[in-house]
Amino acid sequence: MTLIKVLHFAKSYGNKVVHRDINFSLQKNEILGLLGGSGSGKSVLLRSLIGLEKPSHGSIFLFNENTQDFSEEQWISIRKKISYAFQGGALFDSMTVFENLAFPLQEHSSLSEQEINQRVVQILKEFNLDEALHKYPNQLSGGMQKRVGLARAIMLDPEVLLFDEPTAGLDPLNTETVKKMILQLKLKGVSGILVTHDMPVAFDICDRIALIDGGKIVTVSTPQEIIQTKDHPILNFSKGLPIFTKE
Amino acid sequence: MKYRWLELSEHIASALKLVAQIMKEIPHVRKEFRLIVDQIYLIGLQSLPLIFVTAISTGMVMALQFGNGLARFGGIPYVPRLVTVSILREMGPVFTSLMLAARVGAGLAAEIGSQVVTQQIDAYWALGSSPIRKVVLPRIIALFVAVPILCAFSNIISILGVYIISVFQLNLDGPYTLSKIGDGFTLENFSSGFFKTFFFALIIGLSSCYFSLRVSEGTREVGIATTKAVVTASVLILVGDFLLTKLFLLL
Numbered sequence: 001m002t003l004i005k006v007l008h009f010a011k012s013y014g015n016k017v018v019h020r021d022i023n024f025s026l027q028k029n030e031i032l033g034l035l036g037g038s039g040s041g042k043s044v045l046l047r048s049l050i051g052l053e054k055p056s057h058g059s060i061f062l063f064n065e066n067t068q069d070f071s072e073e074q075w076i077s078i079r080k081k082i083s084y085a086f087q088g089g090a091l092f093d094s095m096t097v098f099e100n101l102a103f104p105l106q107e108h109s110s111l112s113e114q115e116i117n118q119r120v121v122q123i124l125k126e127f128n129l130d131e132a133l134h135k136y137p138n139q140l141s142g143g144m145q146k147r148v149g150l151a152r153a154i155m156l157d158p159e160v161l162l163f164d165e166p167t168a169g170l171d172p173l174n175t176e177t178v179k180k181m182i183l184q185l186k187l188k189g190v191s192g193i194l195v196t197h198d199m200p201v202a203f204d205i206c207d208r209i210a211l212i213d214g215g216k217i218v219t220v221s222t223p224q225e226i227i228q229t230k231d232h233p234i235l236n237f238s239k240g241l242p243i244f245t246k247e
Numbered sequence: 248m249k250y251r252w253l254e255l256s257e258h259i260a261s262a263l264k265l266v267a268q269i270m271k272e273i274p275h276v277r278k279e280f281r282l283i284v285d286q287i288y289l290i291g292l293q294s295l296p297l298i299f300v301t302a303i304s305t306g307m308v309m310a311l312q313f314g315n316g317l318a319r320f321g322g323i324p325y326v327p328r329l330v331t332v333s334i335l336r337e338m339g340p341v342f343t344s345l346m347l348a349a350r351v352g353a354g355l356a357a358e359i360g361s362q363v364v365t366q367q368i369d370a371y372w373a374l375g376s377s378p379i380r381k382v383v384l385p386r387i388i389a390l391f392v393a394v395p396i397l398c399a400f401s402n403i404i405s406i407l408g409v410y411i412i413s414v415f416q417l418n419l420d421g422p423y424t425l426s427k428i429g430d431g432f433t434l435e436n437f438s439s440g441f442f443k444t445f446f447f448a449l450i451i452g453l454s455s456c457y458f459s460l461r462v463s464e465g466t467r468e469v470g471i472a473t474t475k476a477v478v479t480a481s482v483l484i485l486v487g488d489f490l491l492t493k494l495f496l497l498l
Contacts (some may be wrong), residue, residue, distance in 0.1 A: 052369055079375035086373075090366035104374050243479075 001028040002064070003160055003191055004049060004082075009058035010215075011044055018044050020215035022058070026193060031186055032220075033202040034195045035048035035237060036212035042195040043087070045212075046162045046233065049193070050084055051075040080108055087165045089149030091137040096227065097124070097148050098133050104155040121156070127151045127181060142175030150181055154190070161192040167201050179204060199238040209234055213243055262457050265379075269387060272380040282385035283392075290351050290386070291393030295400070301346050302401040305338055306330070306408025314417045323417050327424045330409045331431030339402040340440040341488050344447035347394060348480035352455045355386055356476035359459035360469035368460070383460075387452035394448035395441060402437070439495045446491060447484050454480040 002025050011024040018041035026032050032052055036042050047053045049060060049229045051070065060067045062078055070078070091100050101120045105111055111119065124130045127147055146166060153161060163182065167175040179201050182194070187204065196202050202209055210220040211234050219233045226232045233243045276283075309330045314323055359382060362368050371378040406428055413424040458472040458479070 047369070050373055052372060075372075079373060084370075084373040086366050086370060088365060090370040092367055092370070093362075093365070103376075107374065107376050156375075163311040222458075 002026070003028055003049070003062070004051075004193070005061040005064075006045075007059045007061070009045070009048070009060065010056050011041065011048065011053065012056045017215055019212075022212070022217055024171075024210055024217055024220060026191060027188055028191055029186075030207045031182075031192045031194055031205050033206035033209035034193060034212060035197070035199075035202065035209060035234060037237075039216070040212045042212060043164055046084065046164055046193065046195055049162060050079055050082055051082075076084065078162055080156050081158055082162065083153040083156065083158040084162045085150045085153040085164060085166055087168060088142075089137070089145035091145055091148055091152070093137050096134050096136055097140070100137070100148060101152050101155055103155070104152065108156060123151050123155065126183075128177070143170050143177070146170065146174075146178060149180065150178065154185065159191060161190055161195075163192055163194045167196060167198045175201065211243070212238055213237075218243065249495060261461070262453065263454065265383075265460070266456050268379045269384055272377060272384050275375035275380055276384060278389065279380060279385050282381065283388050286385045286389030287393055290347075291391045291397060294347060294350055294397060296391070297346055297350055298343055298397050298401050299404055301342055302339070303408040305342050306334060306405030307412050309333060309338065309405075310412035311410045311416065314412065322468040324419065324423075324427070326417060327409055327413045327419065327427040328431040331406055331428045332436050334405045334409070335402055335432065335436040336440045337488070337492070339405055339445045340447065340483065343398045343401040344394060344444060344451065344484045345481055347390075347397065347447075348451045348454075348477055348484060351390065352451045352480045353473050353477050355452070355455035356459040356473040357469055359383075359407045359456060360462040360472045361466075363460060363462040364464065373496060378460075383452075386456065387449070390448040390452040391445060394451070395444040398441060402440070439492075443488060443491045446487055450483045450487060451480045454483065478479050491494070 004026040006022055006024050009019055010017075011019040022045060024032070027213065034042050034045065044053055046056055049062070051067065062082065065074075067075075067078075091097075092103070093114055097170065101123060102116050104120060105116045109116070121130070121133070124133060127150070129144065129147055129151060132140055132148065133142055136149070140148065150163075150166065166178050166182065175198065182192070182205055185192070194202065194206060203226075206223065208220055208222055209226065210217045212218070213233075221229070221232065221234060226234045229235075236243050310326055313326045313330050317323055317325060317329075359368070362378075362382065368378045368382070371381055410421075410424055410428065413419045414421050455476045458476040459469070462468045462472050
C-alpha cells in the first residue's frame, strides 16, 4: 500500500532551483532513507510533505489524496497521521518536557487530564526520559532534546514519521539510542522517511535508500543492492567520491 | 522607486493576510485563556516600573517647562489644568505606547523570531496546531487589555508628578492645584486619549508579530526584525496619533 507518492516535484526560491524533478513513493511498513549533500534540499522535501512548503511544480499524494488543493483543515487532519521529528527537536522552550509531550494530545485527543498524564509518563519511560519530565528544553542535552522531539512526534500514534537528521551531532551512545528508538517504532509498524548523513544508521534502519543530487533522485536501492554493486552511487557518495565514476 | 512601492504593497498585503489569519482564530480564543493571562502578566505587570518612571518624569518635566514658560506672563496658576489636559489627550497615551513598543514590541519580536529560527513555529503547524492561535493571538489580546490599563495608570502617575511640581516647585496651593487638575480631568479629555491606546496596542502587536514571523533564517534576521518592528510601531503610533486626533476633533 502506497502511503506517500511524489510525482515530478520541483521547488525553487526565486532563481534558485532546489529540486527539478523528484519522484518516489513510500510503502506501508517501509523506512525510506534520503541521502544527499548539504543544501541538496532534503529537509525542503520533508517539509513539503506536510505542507510547510508549497511545491513549485508537481504533485504530492498522501494516502492517495492529492495535496495540491488541500485546505488548512485537511492539512491539520493529515498532520495527525504524518508526524515530523525536527532536526533540533524544535521543543517549545516555554513548556516543560511534560507539557511538550502533552501538547499534541491536548490539541487533538479527547483524553482526560489523567489519561494524558499516564500516556506522557509511559512514553517517557519507553524512551528512558523519565528524569526529564519537569525540565525545560534548555536544561536538556542536545541528545535528550532530540529524543524528546521524537517522543513528541509519536504522541498521536502517526502512521508515517518524517525524521530530519535524527542522529546529526550526537555522540555514538546517543546515536545508538536514537537508532534503537526508530527501530522500535519500525517494529510497531510505523513507516517513515529518514533524512540522514549517517550511513551506518541508514543501512541499519532503511529498507530502501534514495540519493538526491542535482535536484533529482539519482538512485533508489536496498542496502543489499548497494553493498553488492561495485561503484554504487550511494557507496561513492558515502566515501566522498564522485557519485558516477567514468567507465 | 518602483521597487520600493512594490515592497511596500507586498508588506501591506502580507500584514492584511496576518490580520485575516488572526480574525479566523478569534472564535477559539476561549481555549487559550491561560496563555492570555500569562501574557497579560508578562506584558502588563512587568511593564509597571518602566511606565511609572516614564510617567512621573513626563508629568514633572512638563509641569516644570510650562511653569518656566508661563511665569513671564503670570500664567503659573494655569499650569496644573494645562498640563493635565496635555497628558490626558496626548502625552500619556503616546509616551506609554512608545515605551511599550520599545519594551514589549522588541521583546515579542525577538521571542517569536527566535521561535521561527529554532523551528518552534513550524512545530506548531507540524503538530496540527496553529502558531497564530497559540503565539500571536494571546499576545495581541494581552496587549489590547494591558496597554489601555497601563495608559490609565500612566496618566494618574503623570498627574501626580504635575501635582508635586506645582505645589513644591511652583508654590501653588495644594487644594487649588487639585481643583485645577480636576477641571482638566474631564471624561472627554480622558477618553480622547484613552481610546487611542486600543489602536496603539494593535499597532505594537501586529508589527512585532508580522516582522518576526517573516524571519527566515539565522539570528541576524531576528535582530533586523526586532529593529523593524520597533521602528515601524513607533512611527505608526506617531502618525496614527495625528490621524486619530484629527478624527476626534472632527467628531
